[in-house]
Amino acid sequence: MVKTDEEIEGAVNPTLNPFRLQPVEIVGLKQVTSDVKTYTLRLADGSHFRFLPGQFNMVSVIGIGEAAISMSSDPDELEAIERGTWQHTVRQVGNVTKALDRLQVGDRFFIRGPYGNGWPPGYPLQRVGASRDLAVIAGGVGLAPLRPVVCRRLARKTGRLEILYGARTPEDMLFRDEFRTWAQGGARLMLTADKIADGADWPYRVGLVTALLDEMEILPGQGHIFVCGPEVMMKSVVRELTERGWPPEEVFLSLERRMECGQKTCGRCQVDAVYVCQDGPVFSYAVVKELLGVDI
Numbered sequence: 001m002v003k004t005d006e007e008i009e010g011a012v013n014p015t016l017n018p019f020r021l022q023p024v025e026i027v028g029l030k031q032v033t034s035d036v037k038t039y040t041l042r043l044a045d046g047s048h049f050r051f052l053p054g055q056f057n058m059v060s061v062i063g064i065g066e067a068a069i070s071m072s073s074d075p076d077e078l079e080a081i082e083r084g085t086w087q088h089t090v091r092q093v094g095n096v097t098k099a100l101d102r103l104q105v106g107d108r109f110f111i112r113g114p115y116g117n118g119w120p121p122g123y124p125l126q127r128v129g130a131s132r133d134l135a136v137i138a139g140g141v142g143l144a145p146l147r148p149v150v151c152r153r154l155a156r157k158t159g160r161l162e163i164l165y166g167a168r169t170p171e172d173m174l175f176r177d178e179f180r181t182w183a184q185g186g187a188r189l190m191l192t193a194d195k196i197a198d199g200a201d202w203p204y205r206v207g208l209v210t211a212l213l214d215e216m217e218i219l220p221g222q223g224h225i226f227v228c229g230p231e232v233m234m235k236s237v238v239r240e241l242t243e244r245g246w247p248p249e250e251v252f253l254s255l256e257r258r259m260e261c262g263q264k265t266c267g268r269c270q271v272d273a274v275y276v277c278q279d280g281p282v283f284s285y286a287v288v289k290e291l292l293g294v295d296i
Ligand SMILES: Cc1cc2nc3c(=O)[nH]c(=O)nc-3n(C[C@H](O)[C@H](O)[C@H](O)COP(=O)(O)OP(=O)(O)OC[C@H]3O[C@@H](n4cnc5c(N)ncnc54)[C@H](O)[C@@H]3O)c2cc1C
Pocket: 056, 065, 066, 067, 068, 069, 070, 071, 089, 090, 091, 092, 093, 094, 095, 096, 097, 098, 141, 144, 145, 255, 256, 257, 258, 259, 281
């Protein structure tokens, strides 16, 4: 059957065909921890890629598969906008991420996106949460989707910013070389590691990230909290925040669900009427509790 002009256009134009894979080129690579790399990317056709903090791409390696990966860079950094670049920070855990790990600068793979609603849902940061205090609470690679938020808040210099971050060991912490800049920019940084090597020089806490909640200066009613990390960590964080009087409407979580289409179609990430890929991945804790009918 002969295709119409519209069908041919839809097959190649990403605005008409959201499933279309876009080739990207790796223009920079950085080993962040032993199993995490940051990829600096640009679209192979030279066009610009814009996104909101908290959104993600479906990253595709042909012959292997696709994985949801958040953007980890500042979407408003002028130099990156001029160069048309952005970053993904990826822990190698399975098929796609291990295939990515084998790639070098100059190699290409594919993306679809950006997908999802960003922090907090439905609003660019300029409109919500910008003038109020903000605490970000992250576990492990969960700091990656929060880094754009941290960068934006530090650039805007509005409201207090507290960062509570926990990882398995100090060596597993992402973006360690940026902590000093973040602190100098005005962020209050609180760190904890589950365990440290004997005799290690670690002037911070040892234990779970919930141990840091007592050190928070931002109090309920003064701002918002954005949380990202393993579900078990988010569960204990929201339980303890609730006990401390934080209203569920002011706490936002980025949910991690296995997803395939990213288009609110296949139902892989669906929980009742909610599709995590497009209705989320960021939800207020109030929505997670009431709408999804589950704690997380
Ligand atoms: C919105 C969103 C944003 C994300 N952002 C990031 C990010 O910025 N950086 C990042 O590193 N990760 C991120 N992730 C997580 C990432 O998508 C997953 O880790 C993804 O599974 C990696 O794909 P993979 O093909 O490499 O791993 P997979 O092959 O899918 O394996 C992942 C892990 O799950 C296990 N596994 C695989 N299949 C099954 C199964 N059927 N049952 C049980 N266990 C299984 C594997 O053994 C492995 O431990 C994000 C996830 C979501 C939903």
